[in-house]
Amino acid sequence: MKATSNVVTYLRNSIAASSNPKIDFSQGKYHPIKINEIESSQVLEGTYQVLFEEFWGDMSQDKKDKTTEINVLICPKIAKLDIVESKRTEANLEALTGLFFIPATLDKLGRLAFNKEDGKYPWFPREFLEPMIEPLLSIGSIAEIDTFLSDNIAMLEKITTWPEYLAFIKFFYQFVTSSDFDSESIIRHNNKILLTEDMYIFLDSTINSTFHIMDLYNKLRKDGVSSALLDNFLELKEKPSVPLVENNIAQMQLHTGQMNGEYALSPSQREVMNHMHQLEGGEILAVNGPPGTGKTTLLQSVVANMYVDKALKEEMPPIIVASSTNNQAVTNIIESFGNIEKVGIGVIEERWLTGINSFATYFNSKSRPATGKGYQCTDNQGRLFVKEMESDANLESSKAKFGENFSKYFGKAYVSLEDSRRTILKKLRTINDSKNEFLCLVEEIKLIIGDNTHINEYIRNLDVQIESSDRVAMSARKRIEDWKSHYHKLPWVVRLLSPLGLFSSKIKNHLQQNIESGESRLLKPPLVLNEIEGTYSQLIYDEVCKIDELHKQKELIERLSKRWNEMLVSFKHLGIDLFGGTAVGIDLEALNQVLDSKVRYTEFWLAVHYYEARWLNGDQKCTENQKGKTFKGVLELYFNRLCMITPCLVMTFFMLPKQFKCYVAPNNYEYMYQFIDLLIVDEAGQVSPEIAAPSFALAKNALVVGDVHQIAPVWNLTKPLDTALAISSKIIDCKEGFDQLSRIGVNCSESSVMRVAAKACRYEKFGKGLFLSEHRRCYDEIISYCNDLVYDGNLIPLRGSCKNVETKLDLPPIGYKRISSSKSVRIGTSRQNKEEVKVIVDWIISQFYRIERAYPNEKLDNLVGVVTPFKAQAILIKRELKSRRFKKYEHITVGTVHTFQGAERKVIIFSSVYGSEDGCYFMDASPSMMNVAVSRAKDHFFVFGEMECMDFPSTSASGLLRSYLIGNEIY
Missing domain, CATH: 1.10.287 (Helix Hairpins)
Structure with a gap:
């Protein structure tokens, strides 16, 4: 536990460091404020009016009227430029270097107040706190801050007024810096840091998104909790590999549920399912999932299988949580669980409850926008979707619908919910027993006749x-x-x-x-x-x-x-026509496909209706007095009941700890450690380890799915600072020890949850973890580029070559339109190329109706996308499309690769932006960017730009792309 405890401390301190940023407010709008304004909590009228105008921007009058207060930051301590001129140059300090920031709210009368609701407190930027490897300047230490906050929790809880807040601020500042708040300098280790008399106030654009993560970290450290899954995740060595599990009759029998009856599992997806059956307590299964290899189908199958297993045993449904860091990833999961295609086997494929349309519930931070998109939103207090489902009116209508559909399916009169539950369970078990008996028969036959003979x-x-x-x-x-x-x-x-x-x-x-x-x-x-x-x-x-x-x-x-x-x-007789009169051999893969689409699919829907019957019958229902409470026993009832009707709970890692936090007594709480049966991490290649790690303590097992060759996480720490935190947390002894952390992926400046999980996985296929091989999205000519670029030829293209079909546009699957330009234009840290924008927009306007006619049954939003490495170029393209009054411009997605993560389009246009004299640094520095960009294109990928900017060696991302484009010019 000691090693895990040190790593937990390290990750926790990494969160703390990234949560206390050094704000560059010199580039934005900031306004002077005097100490007497801060002391009196009254800002001058001219200042607060300007701040509100900045906040409102082009907001409607109605929204302006509803805005009663805004979030602001006050920076009362700024380092003088002449602290020691030579040292300033060496330390690369900026002209306005804020050393201390105070979050507050400001109302329309200019009154400052403590913002307790957001859980934000004053902070010192981590760059100026010891320990550090490459210091800018030192004003205090992390240890002093931790000690102060730990010793003054009660004081924090009691703050209600501005004077109390101000007293806390001064006490905090003096404790950390050993200097008086009114002093004009900070003296630290015999070094004197001079401060200006200037103080500033400006709009607060920071978001304290890690509040709940930090809270769980603090609780883990305080309680010294032991969690097999967390220990496994944070182990500082690679787990030895064992042989892969074979696909055999025993594994086929263990697979009981399939949510999607339209598509059977591919061989590599089934391989993952077979390994899921072998998970032991605290184990992590890492799955590398390149684009278009069916990660969504896999996740649906994993959830369905666990759900059916529990129904067969008459147990509580599994608690399955799917999580990631960004809303796009989690909403992709939600949408997939709400779009299950029916295969036409009757009323069994329908929900027998009213008010529900998905097998996933979304625990989001802002419920209203998500609810507007049709998502089933709630929280651990049962608001919104759960409240509506549990209403008397919905329960009555659900019971009526359930009874009607039960009678239709079983061909007999509905008697009671308990009778229905027993009837459904009996049929479910009969089908599963028949499946297992059938597979035993297959094994007997297979021993005699072999694999493929009829x-x-x-x-x-x-x-x-x-x-x-x-x-x-x-x-x-x-x-x-x-x-x-x-x-x-x-x-x-x-x-x-x-x-x-x-x-x-x-x-x-x-x-x-x-x-x-x-x-x-x-x-x-x-x-x-x-x-x-x-x-x-x-x-x-x-x-x-x-x-x-x-x-x-x-x-x-x-x-x-x-x-x-x-x-x-x-x-x-059970309603399953297994082979439809077709002669079938004893090939296990062919049999598995039939069982997926016919038997396991039926089993899943029977399990759905089994749990619907239990839910309607009041199983695990909270009493009126328990509703909205967060006692551990109440939350167990709540989650057990919710998972009966939506077996997948979806939330970001920023919200996950909050949902499993239990009330014990005033100022006392605990977490539901190892309560979640399976934690699914999606798009794990985009998740930095410190964000997800504490949530592993809340689960028994984890399925981690991602791709390190797609978009990397947004790291908030520099490598020197990350190294300093690792040393101070005693997980390495010196700077050189960080190399080992880099190799195994346990770090916060250059790794991801996918890398850490792969290290902790005991299976290996094309590297640590399993690998989804079969690609079905793009034409072979398109995905071959990605296969050559990052996947070492391990993808198996199954869409086929465009040569074998009559392409709808009579254009090459991968091609280019040459746009001569010598240089792009820098816009801050971004770039633009106006000539390229004009050609792209011209082409879209001239070709869009042709594309629309080629795909008459496709939604317009799914036809054309424009990807570019630079935001400034994306903004210019959108502006140009709109200014040309192109009626369909709203259906064309334009953005960087981050905009398209998880998406696909029939036609992708790549705007390279670079001129012939610029080179292609951005493209070549990150092959993952080109991998994402190209793999968004189902039918056509076109590069618009200057070909001469691309490298000639085919070893680079741009050079390889150039070799694919040659001879495929479009006009």
């Missing part, structure tokens, strides 16, 4: 073999008679004296005259009648034995065939 074909082969052996035996009998007849043609005296060895030459010559073609291999000289007869007698015996054995096999396989046909009839 039963009837095998029986026909047996008949052919029996007939052949019978012919051989009959022929042997005939030849014995022939040989005897030929021998008896010799004179009787020759035959009489032959035992004495006389006339042997004559007898030999006589017998040789009777040999037939092919018989020389069976009969060896010298030919003797007795030996000839013995050879043929043995042959007859062997063939008769073979015939007997073949008859036994035939009788056995016919019995098994009879059982096979009886089982197909049995499945039909």
Whole structure:
């Protein structure tokens, strides 16, 4: 636990450091404020009016009227430029270097107040706090801040007024800096840091998104909680690999549920499912999922399988939480769980409750916008979706709908919820038992006939073999008679004296005259009648034995065939036409596909209705007095009940700890450690380890899915600061020790949850973790670029080549439009290329209607996207599309690769921006960016720009792309 405790401290301190940023307010709008304004909590009228105007911007009057207060920051301590001029240059201090920031609210009358609701408190930028590897300047230490906050929690809780807040601010400042708040300098380690008299106030654009994560970290450290999953995740060495699990009958039997009946699992998806069955307590399964390889289908299958398993055992549903860091990733999950295509097997495919449309519930921070998108939003107090579902009116309408659909499906009168529950469970278990019995039969048959032969074909082969052996035996009998007849043609005296060895030459010559073609291999000289007869007698015996054995096999396989046909009839009685009259071999993959779409899909829906019956019957329902409470026992009831009807709970890691936080007593709470059965991390390659790590303590197992070759996390720490935190937390001894953290991925400045999880996974396929191989999104010509660029050829393209189909646009799948330009224009840290913008917009306007006609059944939003490395270029393209009054411009997505993460379009245009003299630094510095950009295109990927900016060596991202583009110019 000691090692884990140190790593927890390190990650917690990384969060603290990134939560207390050094704000560059010199580039924004800031306004002077005097100390007497701060002391009196009254800002001058001219200042607060300007701040409100800045906040309002182009806001509607209605929204302006509703704005009663705004969030502001006060910076009362700024370092003088001449602290020591040579040191300032060395430390690279900025002209306005704020050392202390005070968050507050400001109302329309200019009154300052403490903003307790946001949980934000004054802070010192982490760059100026010890320990540090490459210091700017030192005004205090992390240890002093931690000590102060730990010792003054009660004081924090009691603050309600501005004077109390101001007293806390001054006390805090003096404790950390060892300097008086009114002093004009800070003295630290005999170094004197001079401060200006200036103070500033400006709008607060920071977001304290890590508040709940930090709270869980603090609780973990205080309680010293031991969690097998968290220990596994934070282990500072790579887990040894073990052999992969084979796909066999036993694994097929363990797979019980499939949410999607339209598409069966691919071989690599099934491989993941097989390994999920083998998870032990505290284990992490890492899955590398390149674009278009079916991560969504996989997640649906994992959830469905666990859900059905629990229903079969009559247990509480599994608690499954799917999480990531950005809203786009989690809403992609929510949308996929709400868009389950029906396959036409009747009323069983419908929800038998009213007011529900998805198998996922969204625990988001801002409920109203998400609710407006049709998401089922709630929190751990049962607001919104849960409140509506639990209303008397919805319960009544749900009971009516359930009874009606139950009667339709089972063809009998609805009696009661308990009777329905038992009936549904009985059918579910019958189907699952039939599936397992059928698979046992398959294994028996497979042992006899092998993998790919059909039963009837095998029986026909047996008949052919029996007939052949019978012919051989009959022929042997005939030849014995022939040989005897030929021998008896010799004179009787020759035959009489032959035992004495006389006339042997004559007898030999006589017998040789009777040999037939092919018989020389069976009969060896010298030919003797007795030996000839013995050879043929043995042959007859062997063939008769073979015939007997073949008859036994035939009788056995016919019995098994009879059982096979009886089982197909049995499945039909259960409403499942397994093969639809098609002859099927004993290939396990082919059988699995049938079982996915027919049996496991039906099992999932029966489990849905089983849990709906329990939910309607009031199982795990909170009392009126318990509703809205967060006691541990109440939350257990709440989550068990909610997961009956929505088996996947979706939330960001910023909100996850809050939802599993339990009230114990005033100022006392605890977390539901190891309560979540499965934590699913999606887009794990985009999640920095310190953001997700504490949530692992709340779960038993984790499935981590992502791709390190797509967009990387946004890291908030520099490597020197990260190194300092690792040393101070005692997980490394010196700067050089950080190399080991880099190798295993446990760091906060250059890693991701995907890398850490891969290290902790005991399986390996093309590197640590499993790998989804089958790609179905893009034409082979498009995805081949990504395969060559980052996946070492391990992707298996299954969409096919565009050469094998009649392309709708008669354009190459990957091509370019040359736009001559020598240089792009810098816009701050971004770039623009106006000539490129004009050509792109011209092409879109001239071609969009042609594209629209080519895909008449496709939503307009899914047709064309424009990707560019630079925000400034994206803004210019959007502005140009709008200014040209192109009616469909709202249907064209324009942005950087981050805009398109998880998305796809029929046509992707890549605006490279660079001129011939610029090079392609941004493209070549991050192959993952080009991997994401190209893999968004289903049918066509076109580069618009100056080809000469791209490298000639095909080893770089731009050079490889150039090699794919040559010869494919579009006009």
